[in-house]
Structure formats: structure tokens, C-alpha cells
Amino acid sequence: MWFKNLKIYRLTDPSVFDSEQLDASLARRAFKADNGLEMQSIGWISPRENGALSYTVNRQILLTVRAARKLLPATVVNQAAKARAQEIEEQEGYKPGRKQMKEIKERVTDELLPRALTVYRDTRVWIDPVNRWLVIDTASDSKADEVIGLLVKTIDPLPIENLYVAQSPAAAMTGWLAADEPPPNFTIDQDTELRASGESRAVVRYLKHSIDCDDARRHIQSGKQCTRLAMTWADRVSFVLTESLDIKRVAPLDVLEENNEDVMQNDDEKFDSDMTLMTGELAKMLAGVVEALRGEKSL
Structure with a gap:
């Protein structure tokens, strides 16, 4: 349960995290099951696997972001595209040019994506409207930016700012x-x-x-x-x-x-x-x- 790492932000308007309004906003950006055609996807999931996209105890709110990424190495795509280009050369009698090779790689990627393995990563968010904290459980700047990016799309305008202190x-x-x-x-x-x-x-x-x-x-x-x-x-x-x-x-x-x-x-x-x-x-x-x-x- 305990967060291991804290990326800390200040809430400037805690009222936007009213439970009903928040749940409606989260639902519009809920994580969708993989359709096999996207390399990456991100959205909100239930923190407690009970269907609700936010979980509140004593006015403290818990959210969970799920990010999914397909494992499709460039070497695999390049090898498949090279084999496809060789087939075209044998059938048509000419070697595909740069533009056609790009199109071949795009088609190969679309064909391989549904069969690629998917890696899921969940990141938790704690919202404290009482003390005006928003905290992300990550040590990574890029993952924190990913979560903030989803929050910005979910709640507009997003009432947070960085925490500034008098002494460094x-x-x-x-x-x-x-x-x-x-x-x-x-x-x-x-x-x-x-x-x-x-x-x-x-x-x-x-x-x-x-x-x-x-x-x-x-x-x-x-x-x-x-x-x-x-x-x-x-x-x-x-x-x-x-x-x-x-x-x-x-x-x-x-x-x-x-x-x-x-x-x-x-x-x-x-x-x-x-x-x-x-x-x-x-x-x-x-x-x-x-x-x-x-x-x-x-x-």
C-alpha cells in the first residue's frame, strides 16, 4: 500500500476533485482493452479492481494509471521488411526504393502488432484535497510527466503547480x-x-x-x-x-x-x-x- 517514491505537487483548487465530477472525468479517459493496433496506450483503471476509477477514504483519493506498451523490436520489423522486399524483387524484378521500403515497414508493423507481447505498468496517484497535495508514486521524471499528461487531458484546467520552498x-x-x-x-x-x-x-x-x-x-x-x-x-x-x-x-x-x-x-x-x-x-x-x-x- 505504501508509496515508495514521491513526486510532489501542490493543489491550487482542491474543489475540482469532488468525487462525482472526478469519476465522470476519469471515465472519459479510462484504460481501454488492447485492440492490437496501438504501440502504446494509457488510461485510468480501478485502484481496487471494483470498477470505480477513484477510491476515497477520509477524503483522501487514490487513482491508478495503466500504461501499456507493445514489445516489437526494430530488428524484428527490419528483418520482416527485408524478407518482404526480397519477395517483391524476385516477383517484380526490381529492388524497392526508399519510399516503398518505408511503406513496407509500416505494413509489416501493422501485421506484427496484434501478435506482439504487451507490457503493462501501473502508477498510483494520491490526491489530498485537505492538505492540498498531489503525489505520484514514481522516482522517474518521464513517468511522472506521463501521469501529469493524462491528468491534464482528464481535468481541464488541471489545478496543480510545482512545490517551491524557500531554501533549496x-x-x-x-x-x-x-x-x-x-x-x-x-x-x-x-x-x-x-x-x-x-x-x-x-x-x-x-x-x-x-x-x-x-x-x-x-x-x-x-x-x-x-x-x-x-x-x-x-x-x-x-x-x-x-x-x-x-x-x-x-x-x-x-x-x-x-x-x-x-x-x-x-x-x-x-x-x-x-x-x-x-x-x-x-x-x-x-x-x-x-x-x-x-x-x-x-x-
């Missing part, structure tokens, strides 16, 4: 390391990356290893900045903060999982409980991260 994450993380003092309610964990900003772009990484404060200061004095830092919020959620304000490797700590497993629940109740726990904890964690970066900045 790189400057803040560098300061925390240099002072050996994390912001209130946070601790620094064993994953750090420091990068030089000059031509060398030298990088120092500490993986599963605590960085000594004296080492950190030496690297910082030599011109490096912290671009990646593992942290824990309130002894409840661990994560890695990056210089681009992405949050990666999110994981609830044992205290949360143990408390949530104490109550006997069926599958639906457990899903609702997990979603309530995740959205509640992450909303507070995101507010803490923004506060640690000296608050939001309006452009």
Missing part, C-alpha cells in the same frame, strides 16, 4: 551535515551523497554507512554540496531527500506496522486502514519537510 534542499542538507544538526523531529541516516559543483563533478557517496561530521565538513569546505540524504521523520517514516525535492525509498518503521496489525480486519478494512495510515503520516511528514526547508515560496 541541497543548501539545507549541506547545512545540516556541516552543523551536525538535523531539523527538529528528523534524524540523519546512513545514506549520503555529496557532489562538487565545479567542472570535476566529483561525487562522494556513503551507502549504509554513517558520515562522520568532520568528513562532511572537509567535503563541504572543498566545495561539495549534499545532493542526497537519508532521513527519518518522527521515528515513524524513513526516506531519502534529493536536491530536486524528490522523496525516495519511503518506508514506514516497525512501530507503525505493528500498531496497524494489532486489529483484526478483512481485506477491505485493511486496505482502508493502510490508506488512512499512509496518507495521514505522509501528509504530516511532507509538512515537516517543507517547514525544515523554511516554508513554501510563491513565485
Whole structure:
């Protein structure tokens, strides 16, 4: 249930995510079963496989995007087109030109597409109208752009904007390391990356290893900045903060999982409980991260 990676956006008008209006908009862009003729397709699917395209618990909304892509390597198309061109040459007595070869490749592609394997990829979206967050569960910029592109086609105009903070994450993380003092309610964990900003772009990484404060200061004095830092919020959620304000490797700590497993629940109740726990904890964690970066900045 827990999102692993967070691409974070701000909602400017949460009212457009009213459930009835949202469901109608999602239905117009629902994922359609493969007809065999498209190389790629994308649309909304039910987060809970119950037919509804949105799932809401305590005003927190969960969506799921499905992207489908045909596996049809160019080498396969080229080989089939070459064989077809050879048949034409033997039958007609001439070698197909560039324009005709292009047409042959297009016909071969259309013939092979229905038999090509399809790979599906699902990406989840969490919408928090209460605290005005929209979060995509991905570490990839291209996948986030894919989801935002579908959202733009689904809801027009889409009321979101990038999250801007008063202090850059790189400057803040560098300061925390240099002072050996994390912001209130946070601790620094064993994953750090420091990068030089000059031509060398030298990088120092500490993986599963605590960085000594004296080492950190030496690297910082030599011109490096912290671009990646593992942290824990309130002894409840661990994560890695990056210089681009992405949050990666999110994981609830044992205290949360143990408390949530104490109550006997069926599958639906457990899903609702997990979603309530995740959205509640992450909303507070995101507010803490923004506060640690000296608050939001309006452009």
C-alpha cells in the first residue's frame, strides 16, 4: 500500500476533485482493452479492481494509471521488411526504393502488432484535497510527466503547480551535515551523497554507512554540496531527500506496522486502514519537510 517514491505537487483548487465530477472525468479517459493496433496506450483503471476509477477514504483519493506498451523490436520489423522486399524483387524484378521500403515497414508493423507481447505498468496517484497535495508514486521524471499528461487531458484546467520552498534542499542538507544538526523531529541516516559543483563533478557517496561530521565538513569546505540524504521523520517514516525535492525509498518503521496489525480486519478494512495510515503520516511528514526547508515560496 505504501508509496515508495514521491513526486510532489501542490493543489491550487482542491474543489475540482469532488468525487462525482472526478469519476465522470476519469471515465472519459479510462484504460481501454488492447485492440492490437496501438504501440502504446494509457488510461485510468480501478485502484481496487471494483470498477470505480477513484477510491476515497477520509477524503483522501487514490487513482491508478495503466500504461501499456507493445514489445516489437526494430530488428524484428527490419528483418520482416527485408524478407518482404526480397519477395517483391524476385516477383517484380526490381529492388524497392526508399519510399516503398518505408511503406513496407509500416505494413509489416501493422501485421506484427496484434501478435506482439504487451507490457503493462501501473502508477498510483494520491490526491489530498485537505492538505492540498498531489503525489505520484514514481522516482522517474518521464513517468511522472506521463501521469501529469493524462491528468491534464482528464481535468481541464488541471489545478496543480510545482512545490517551491524557500531554501533549496541541497543548501539545507549541506547545512545540516556541516552543523551536525538535523531539523527538529528528523534524524540523519546512513545514506549520503555529496557532489562538487565545479567542472570535476566529483561525487562522494556513503551507502549504509554513517558520515562522520568532520568528513562532511572537509567535503563541504572543498566545495561539495549534499545532493542526497537519508532521513527519518518522527521515528515513524524513513526516506531519502534529493536536491530536486524528490522523496525516495519511503518506508514506514516497525512501530507503525505493528500498531496497524494489532486489529483484526478483512481485506477491505485493511486496505482502508493502510490508506488512512499512509496518507495521514505522509501528509504530516511532507509538512515537516517543507517547514525544515523554511516554508513554501510563491513565485
